[in-house]
Amino acid sequence: MAEFILLLTTIASVLIVAHCIEHQLIKDQELVTNYSYNSLVSFPNNVSVETTVLDLSHNNITKLETTDLNYLLRLKVLNISNNLLAELNKEIFDSNKRLEHLDLSYNKLENVSCTFPDNLRYLDISYNNFTTLSVCKGLGNLLKLEYLGFGAQQILQSDIEAISPLKLQHVFLNLDTLTHYQNGSLLMLNTDYLHLASLSMKKDIFSLLFDVVNVSESLELSNCAYVLYIENSHLTAIADNSRVINFTMNGLSLPWDLLTSILQVIWHSSVKTFKLSEFTVQGVINKLQFDYSNSSMTEVHLNNIQSKVFFFNQTILYRLFSEMNIKTLIITSANFLFMECPLKPSNFQFLDFSSNAMPDDVFQNCETLINLKTLIMADNKLQRLAKVSSMTNKMISLQHIDVSRNQLDYKEEECSWSQSITKMNLTLCSLTNSVFKCLPKNITWLDLGKNDITFVPLDITYFEKLEYLNLEFNRFFDLPDCTFFPHLIVLQVDHNQIPYPTTEFIHKCNNVSRINMEGNPFHCFCEIRTFIGEVKKSPGKMINWPEKYVCEHPDNLRGVMLADFYMPEIYCNIYILVPVIVVPIIFALVLLFIICKYCDVPWYFKMIWQWTQTKHRTRTSKSHYWELGRDFDFHAFVSYSEHDASWVKEIMLPSIEKMDNSIRICQHERNFLPGRPIVENIINCIEKSYKSIFVLSPHFVQSEWCHYELYFAHQQLFTEKTDNLILILLEQIPQYIIPSKYSRLKSLMAKRTYLEWPKEKSKHGLFWANVRAAISINLSDLHHEISQNDSQALLHDQEDNEDDQAAVSAGRTQS
Incomplete structure (x- = not known):
């Protein structure tokens, strides 16, 4: 009896533990409910109580009631931006203790008297109708807050002081309605990144910017056109007293000479990384003096540049950037047609000219890029692979080159790559098998994905140092011969046309520890059994095994994982098939012969x-x-x-x-x-x-x-x-x-x-x-039928005689 009770207790304990685990799994799942862009005028009444993420953005909701949210106890993310909220109930978030992300931006809030949950990490109340930032006085207890977005007509020290104890990672401040700024207010902010947007105030702008550049080491200005019209002396003073190291400017449209002046001021400031994006160059592009000396600048990023100037000396534009004595220069989506080679040995170590229109004539015979380690020319107008190789032959420090997304061609020309290149990206270049004849010999990392390669030619030299090879999305019908890559470690051949890989590669390439072959149209017949057996011996060798390796043919096995594929040995081994099938047939024939012989x-x-x-x-x-x-x-x-x-x-x-x-x-x-x-x-x-x-x-x-x-x-x-x-x-x-x-x-x-x-x-x-x-x-029937036949014959003869007599009579009558 005691043993029975113990057994029942054990079973009950197991069931309780299983139930708890199941409940926890359900509890950890995220339920996303999206009502954005539904023209709602009030809170929806059918939101599930299990909702953890609720999106009500871009509607016409004017008010939230306490009862709208008090039952959503698992709510973690609430986005109600771009609505018509004018006020918030004081107890609106009292039941949402788990709320971590709250976006109330782009509404019509004038004041917020509610208490926000203590777990809040993200709060955005920017682009509302606040007169002052008194709302900040209720945020001082949000010790977990990492992101804060806000804005008002007036910025006062007393308001900012309330959030000064908070250690914020990112602060966003919209200034489109700002009319008054009290000096020193923003200096009370404790943040790693300060982002100012839509500055339209002219009054007190100097004081504002003077404080802004001393708040954080990372500063971003978006659509702040009025900054550009500050006197040059004031800009210099701001720059000289700045502690900004990472400076970003977005959404500007300015004349060439003003851009050059701002860049010159920044060049001699504390800024090390300067990013300029979404801007348009206006006016005439003239040659201007630019002092490159005494600068802390190490990186310049230019992205998505447009120009309303069409006739100018392009050398003036390209020379401004080519002579920068910095380590990193990134110019992307700028429609640059060329780039000048530096006039003297350059400090460039990283050059990125992705998504431009540069031909393969750029940097030909360039001897001044001796420190360059990484060159990215993806998505340009490069055409000849041999010409690209000659671009690099004097870059003695070059290690990584990326010329992906170019329509490259190779016609058995001599290639002269820099001997220092170890990493190369040739993705999406429409290259064929001949590309292996024009590759750097010391390469260790090679990406040839998404090309038209079918096999590795036999007349190529060995790549002794190659460790990583990516051949995904090509047209291989079998694994490449590993003989040419004796030290290969990682091979990507996913999404090719390999029906059943031969095991010869696995036996030859003992050094390859990671292979990705997912997405190939595997034919689940006898030929693939050996490969599956080898993989099962070391399943960790295949990346994403076994989930991503499924049968494509025959149709009745489509979708079956290779790990689950089984075909009996008898179907595939002829030495077993012959005895098992032929011998019984012979035995059956002999047995049939014996039966026929003895049973007649x-x-x-x-x-x-x-x-x-x-x-x-x-x-x-x-x-x-x-x-x-x-x-x-x-x-x-x-x-x-x-x-x-x-x-x-x-x-x-x-x-x-x-x-x-x-x-x-x-x-x-x-x-x-x-x-x-x-x-x-x-x-x-x-x-x-x-x-x-x-x-x-x-x-x-x-x-x-x-x-x-x-x-x-x-x-x-x-x-x-x-x-x-x-x-x-x-x-x-x-x-x-x-x-x-x-x-x-x-x-x-x-x-x-x-x-x-x-x-x-x-x-x-x-x-x-x-x-x-x-x-x-039946003899009687036969007698009867014969008699009938005889009678019919006699009657037929009589009819013939009568016809003959009638004919004779007719003949006589005529006579």
Whole structure:
């Protein structure tokens, strides 16, 4: 009993633990509910209580009630930006203790008196109608807050002071409605990144910017056009007192000379990384003096640059950037058509000119980029791979080159890559197999994904240092030969056309520890079994095994993982298939032969066939006899030797005639007419019989009368052309004992099928059925049909005579 109770307790404990785990899994799942862009005017009433992420942005909601959110206890993210909220209930978020992300931007809030949850990490209340930032006084307890977005018409020290204890990672401040700024207010902010947007105030702008550049080391200005019209001396003063290291400017449109002036001021400030994006160059591009000395600048990023100037000396534009003595220069999506080579040895270590329109003539014979380590020319107008190689041959420090997304071609030209290149990206370049003849020899990392490569040519040199090779989205039909890459570690051949990889690669490339082959159209037949077996020995070698490796063919296995594919050994191994299939077939044939041999199956088939043929001949001969007008008294005349009389009387006649007397056999002992010659009796009996049966045996050929009977029956066969002979072979007759005068018997036995008397009693029934079928006919019906035929013939003759007489009478009348 105690053991039973213990068992029940254990089971109950397991069930409780399972339930808790299941509940926790459900609890950890995120339920996202999206009602954005639904033209809602109030909070929806069908939000699930399990919702963790709720998006109500871009609607027309004017008010939130306490009851709208108090049941959403699992809510973590609430986005209600771009609505028409004018106020928030004081207790609106009291039940949402888990809320971490709250976006109330772009509404019509004038004041916020609610208490925000303590777990809040993201709060955006920017682009509302706040007069002051008194709302900040309620944020001082949000110690987990990382992002804060806000803005007001007035920025006062007393408001900012309330959030000064907070260690914020990112502060966003919209200044589009700013009319008054109290000096020193923003200096109270404690943040790693300060982002100011839409500055439109002219008054007190100097004081604002002077504080801004001392708040954080990272500063971003977006759509702050009025900054550009500050006096140059003021800009210099701001720059000299700045602690900004990372400076970003977005959404500007300015003349070339003003851009150059601002860049010059920044160049001599504390800024090390300068980013300029989404801007347009206006005015005339003239050559201006630019002082590159005494700068802390190390990186310049230019992205998405447009120009309204179309006719200018392009060298002026490109020379401004090529002479920058910095380590990193990134100019992307700027429609640059060229780039000048520096006039003197440059400090450039990283150059990125992605998404421009540069040809492969750029940097040809450039000897001043001696410190360059990374060159990115992706998505340009490069065309000849050999020309690209000559671009790099004097870049003695170059290690990484990226020329992806260019329409490159290689026509067996000489390539002269820099010997220092170890990493190369040639993705999406429409390259073919010949690309392996134009690659840096010391390369260790190579990306040839999304090209038109089908195999690795055999006439290439070894890449002794190559460790990573990406061949994804090409047209390989098998794994490449690892002989050319003796130190390869990682191979990407996913999404090619490999049906069943050969294991030769795995055996040859012992150094390859990671292979990605997912997305290939695997053919799940015998050929792939060996590969699957090798992979199962070291499954960690295949990246994303087994989930991403599925059968493509045949159709009935499509979607089945290779790890689950199984095909019996017998279907694939011919050495097993032959014994298992061929041997049973041979055994079955031998067994069938034995059965046929000992059970006389062929004899039965032979007798059935003869019975069928006999039936057919019976119908044919019946119609023939009608034509002859023959009349029969007997079904058959039997001819036999006196030595075989006992068999005929005791076995044959009782078996054929039986008890119903439906078949009448003519036998000489009972049907020959006394007093007549024997020959006459024989002829009469044969003519009065439907068939003639001859019982053949060695005694038969010794009988003179049997010879006569066979002679007359044979003569009838030829004269009337009727099939009236039935030969029964009672005993075997050796050919040598048949006299020469019995030539007809030899001929008949050679040409006609005879019925052989079986010794087995089980076969007698079928034997006599064949005999009866051969002679079975209703003689009375035959007499009646013959009489009808004779009457019809007589009537036809009379009609012919009458026609003839009528014709003669007509002839006489004419005469």
